[in-house]
Amino acid sequence: MVATTVRKRRPAILTGEHFMLGDHACAEGALAAGCRFFAGYPITPATEVAERMAERLPEVGGLYIQMEDEIASIAAILGASWAGAKSMTSTSGPGFSLMMENLGLGIITETPTVIVNVQRAGPSTGLPTLVGQGDMMQARWGSHGPYEIIALVPWSAQECFDLTVRAFNLAEEFRTPVLVMTDAEVGHLTEKVVIPPADQIPIVNRKTPTEPPERYRVKSWDEELIPPMPKAGDGYRVFVESLTHDERGYPVMHWTAQERLVRRLIKKIQANRERILDWKERDIEGAEVVVLSYGISARVATRAIAQAQEKGIKVGSFRLITAWPFPVERVREIAGKIKGFVVPEINYGQMVLEVERAAAGQCRVLLVPCAGGRMHEPEAILEAIVAVAEGRPYDPFEAASAWLSAKPVKGRED
C-alpha cells in the first residue's frame, strides 16, 4: 500500500475569501449546497470540477467515482439521488450530448440532480480547450420529448459558486435536474470568490413523505403539483418509472396518461417561473439599445457598452442568469421601449431566437455571432450597437466575416 500522510479534514463549506478557479468554485458551491456524490468523466474544460470533487468529497464524507463515460455518470447521479444523496456531474459539449437521454430520465422520474456544462466550441470534438456557448438550445431541447428545464448561466467565478448552490436548491425544490451552463472562459477564470458562513447560505432540501410507509398514500397530482420524494430503503417501495406513468409510478400506455404527466412536469416549472427567473439589468430606463447577453459574452459586452456610452449612445444591458426559463415578459416589455437588442453569443444564434420571440417584432434584434474558440472583440459588439442606434443595416454573417478577414487563420495543425 502507498505510504500515507495523514491529512486534516477541511470543512464542507470553506467560508472566507479565496482566489479561486471558476470550475473549482462550482465544486465548492456543490459541497456548500450539500452535494455528497459526484460521478464524472474527464473532459476539457470541465475536468477541474471533477478533480476538485475527487479531492474534496472524501474529506466531507462524500464519494467521488470516475465512471466509464458520461452516460454512466449521469445514470449514477440519478441513482444516487434516489438513495437520498445530493448529486452532481460535470461535463462539456461531447459529454453533454451523451447525457441527453438520461437527462430525460431525470426529468420524467423527477430526480433532483445538477449537471454542470462548461461549454467549449463545437460541433463534435471542435476546440476542446477553447470557449463556446453553443449548447444553450441543446440545454433546452436536447433530450427527446416535451419538457421544461432550468438552466443557470454564471459569468464569474463567484457566480460559479453562487449559482451552483442555487442549482441544487432549485433541483431539490422542483424535483428536477438543473443545468449550470458555464463556459471555458468562466470555468478557467481565477478570481475572487467569497464563500459566506454556512448559516448565510440558503439550503433547500427535497420534500419527503411525512407519514410512515404503512400509512403513506400517494396523492393525486391534482392535489399535489410536486409530489414528495421517498428515499430508497426507507420502506416506501418506490416505483421509479421511465415509461409514461401515473401517481404510483405504474406505467400507463395511453395518451391521457401522457397528457397528465407531461403537462404537470411542464406546469411545475412554468407555474413557478416568477420565483425561478433571475437576470441583471442596467441603464434600461431611457435606453435606445439594450445589449442582452450571458456568461462570458456579457462580460465582454461591458466594454462595448462603455465604448458606446462614451459615444453618447444610450445603451442598457440585460444579463441572463436563468437562460431557461427565459424572462419573456420583461424582454417583451423592454422591446416596446427601445430601438433594438444586440445579442452577442458564442454561437450562430441560439438565445437570440428567444429574444426575437419575446420582442415579437417591436424592435430590431441583432445577433453578434462568434463560432467559438475566442470571445467577441468588444468592437464587434460596438458595431452592432451603433448600427441599431443609427438605424443602419447590419448583417451578422458579413460582420463576422469582416472580423475574420482582419485576422487571418493561424494556429498549429494537430
Next chain:
Amino acid sequence: MERLRVEEPAEIEIWEEFPEELDLEHPTEWALRGDRLPHIWCSGCGIGAAVNAFVAALKQAEIDITKLCVVSGIGCTGRVAGYMNCDSFHTTHGRAIPFAIGLHLANPDLKVVVFSGDGDIIAIGGNHFLHAARRNLDLTVICVNNFNYGMTGGQSGPTTHIGGRTTTTPYGNPEYAFNLPLLAAACGAVYVARWTILDLGRLRNSIAKALQKRGFSFVEIISPCPVNYGRRNQIGDALDELRYYKENTIHNPEAPLEECDLSLRGKIIVGAFVDREKPTFLDLYRQVVLSRWE
C-alpha cells in the same frame, strides 16, 4: 468449488375435500406488486420462471425487502423491476448498472440487484457491465439471456448464436456470440453462474448465493423466447425448448470457461463457475482513500 445440491421436494399435502375458503398466499405474492399482474410476458417465456426463482432466493437468502432495490433497463426482462414490490427502478436502455451504482454507493446499506436482459446488459450496456465487474462493486446482476431482442420483435444481438435466425439476421447470424460467464469472470466478478430456467432449484440456490456474496455477482439465466427466437430457429414451442434444455444441459462447474460457448442446438454447460473472495470497491475506497484522513 462447492457443488449445489437440489433439495428433495417437500411432501405434498392432498386435501380429502377441497376447502370451501382457500386463503393461501402465492409463494411469490409477498414480493410482487399484485395489482400490476398479469404481466406482459408471452406464454412460454422464461422470465416469469426467473422471477419465481429470484423471489424464492430472496426468501432463502433472508433479504430484507425494504432494503432491496431492483433496477432494470429496457426490454422484456427490463420489466422485472416494475413487478417487484420493493424499491424498483425502470431506467433507460442499457443504463441499469450505472444507475444501480449510484444507489449502492450513496447508500451501501441497500441491497441492489440489476435484473435485465442480454441486449440491455451486454449490448447497449456492455461497457457498464465490464467496468462494474472490474471495480467489484457490491451488486448482483441477473441477466436473462434469450438470445435476441424480444420486446422489439426478435432482432439479433451479441448473444445470438452463430447461424441463429432473427428478423435482422434473416439468413442466419454471421457473428460470434459473447460467452457471458467467461466475460464476467475475466472482468473480475467474484461469483459467476449460468443456469437454464429448467434448473429452478439450482437457480434459486445460486441466486441466493449471489445475493449473499460481497462484490460483483453475476447469474446468467438461459431462457426460451418461443414467440421470436424459438419459432424462427425451429426450436419449437416452450415445452420443446425445455425438453432441449433437459437433454443438453451439462452441469459442470469445473468446466473451463473458454469451453462454455453456446451454439444453436448445442450443449449448454451450466454451473456456478466462479466463487472467490476479494475486496470490493468500497473496501478499497476505505483502505486507499479514506485512510488518508485523521
